[in-house]
Amino acid sequence: MPELPEVESLRSLLDNSVVGRTIVGGRIGKKPLRRHVTRDFIADVKGHRIERIARRAKYLLIELSGGLVIVAHLGMSGSLTHRDGNAGSFGLDPAHDHAEFALDDGSRLVFNDPRRFGILRLMARERLSTLKELEALGPEPLGAEFSADYLAGKAHGRKVAVKNLLMDQRIVAGIGNIYASEILFRAGVRPTRRSGRVTRAEIERIARAVPAVLGEAIEGRGTTFRNYLDSRGEPGRFASKLLVYDREGEPCVQCSTPLRKVVVGQRASFYCAKCQR
DNA sequence: CAGATAACCTGCGTGC
DNA sequence: TGCACGCAGGTTATCT
Missing domain, CATH: 1.10.8.50 (Helicase, Ruva Protein; domain 3)
Incomplete structure (x- = not known):
């Protein structure tokens, strides 16, 4: 569902709300997304601090300490919501919460995607440019290269x-x-x-x-x-x-x-x- | 290679 | 009310 403007808005909001927070735990759902989410995803990001939120096309890039980056794509029906300690589910069906990251201030980042066309993967930031999905992308429409x-x-x-x-x-x-x-x-x-x-x-x-x-x-x-x-x-x-x-x-x-x-x-x-x- | 099509998956609105 | 059908903001594998 989300196109560039939705992902950019998401990037901007998260940049102001979760940068500086450390991931202290979470959980990955059992159902696969478009690409399978690795089982040890949470263990791998635990203890890492969110340093910066970036975007490439419709991909959201959550840069973590230790040179890691979470690459997220929302597919047709995905969302990534930031919920404080007592927030509800924003009307999203919890059955489609496929990943949840607990932050050190008691808030949570929740990846919800009913149709499961989304992608969530973790990789070393230095290997980001080798990611097949990103490698094939053309220029950013808001950049100077597009004319x-x-x-x-x-x-x-x-x-x-x-x-x-x-x-x-x-x-x-x-x-x-x-x-x-x-x-x-x-x-x-x-x-x-x-x-x-x-x-x-x-x-x-x-x-x-x-x-x-x-x-x-x-x-x-x-x-x-x-x-x-x-x-x-x-x-x-x-x-x-x-x-x-x-x-x-x-x-x-x-x-x-x-x-x-x-x-x-x-x-x-x-x-x-x-x-x- | 370019271009067209099916497929992935779930939910919701529509029309019978 | 129930049900079948079509359609949905994306991407990609597989055909021609």
Whole structure:
């Protein structure tokens, strides 16, 4: 579920709440995630201090003392909540709490993921760059490396729909299904357009829309479409700012034409047939 | 190689 | 009310 803005909001919140805390215990659930969580995970992190919270694309990186790092991916339905001593479960089903880290101030970090598409693994920080999942990622969409020139180069000669290109983590890392639709609406380009046929001017509009939309979403602490919760158990505020996603049939905010829904690469996509060409 | 598709898993809304 | 079905914010293995 979470795309870059949700993970970045999570990173920011945790950076202000758990850095400096030491992991004193915890537990790992029995059910496997997308990748199996090692049985001795808790024993390995116990006694280590949380030094910094970083992010790469949709991956959250919890850097620990002793050169360790916890790599977390929330998949489609994951959340990582920080609960103080007497906090409840934020409405999350405890049956899907797959990992729990007890901190030295009595609070807990809980990894909950009903669909279990998430990832939780521990590794040496120096080996992070060798992690297959991270190695294959393209540039950060909010970084200097991502530009109109870069995108034009990647789109050149490609037949894949431009929406799929934006969601391809090897091209640019962090954009998912919701923001891809929002970005293309902002850029005035239909999601179904073949990448290689998108004009230079359109590529430039897309390249500008990418950081603009993601940046605004981060300011709103992400989007809660169904049930995503941030580390405090609160929904993101950007959902009300979505202009096209999940708004089939509703009037376009710019021209009032009813918005359309089309499936592109097996994923629902929303657009305005008049504003987007 | 690029591109398309199925699969992983659970919950929830919809329509009969 | 119950049930079958479709769909969900992601990634990846496996086809053509």
